[in-house]
């Protein structure tokens with residue numbers, strides 16, 4: 693796949709089919725993703741791939757805790773507020789999803805059902821958990837993790853797979869540690885839901901937006 697088409701064509705997938713992803717394909721993607729750049733070639737990332745029974749156990753626990761209103765305790769703190777214009781962009785994205793699902797913002801029960809679907813990883817048959825060592829300078833380790841995560845998503849997209857990078861998969865890291873034997877020494881950064889996209893679901897088809905280049909590109913000279 694041509695690079696620009698992959699960059700522009702990758703999108704977050706929020707409904708997956710039940711079709712399993714062959715393990716060899718996942719290995720191939722992670723093997724290629726190792727070539728992402730990192731600070732001083734430190735390559736701080738490690739991956740844990742969940743499928744089958746451990747994934748089902750995690751999905752069930754994640755849904756239960758989110759539905760039960762258990763406070764999140766992620767290894768990487770989640771932002772509580774965004775400044776303008778980030779706040780407006782975030783709000784627009786949330787409204788788009790509610791509208792597509794025909795959910796009234798005031799309908800708390802319907803919103804909770806949507807959050808439960810999210811906690812259930814949108815039905816993805818695979819979750820890649822990305823972690824970095826706990827004892828390294830967190831800012832650049834997270835920078836590097838971001839680079840490898842996007843690389844994974846592009847490589848998956850080029851193979852006809854879909855991904856959703858998910859903070860919602862790492863709200864309760866202790867559960868992930870338990871079901872996937874991830875050591876305490878690793879800081880869990882994000883999850884990548886991986887699978888085959890359901891092409892008919894509106895959540896996988898809506899037109900996404902980006903800030904205009906003139907808003908974010910500043911030339912000096």
Ligand SMILES: Cc1cc2nc3c(=O)[nH]c(=O)nc-3n(C[C@H](O)[C@H](O)[C@H](O)COP(=O)(O)O)c2cc1C
Nearest residue numbers: 702703704706785810856857858859860861882900
């Ligand atoms: C760090 C990070 C965390 C994210 N967490 C979630 C999540 O928990 N649930 C979700 O549905 N999407 C999540 N997303 C996906 C973003 O909402 C998405 O990337 C953004 O709206 C842009 O849309 P696109 O990926 O389709 O281009 C996350 C993305 C990033 C980079």
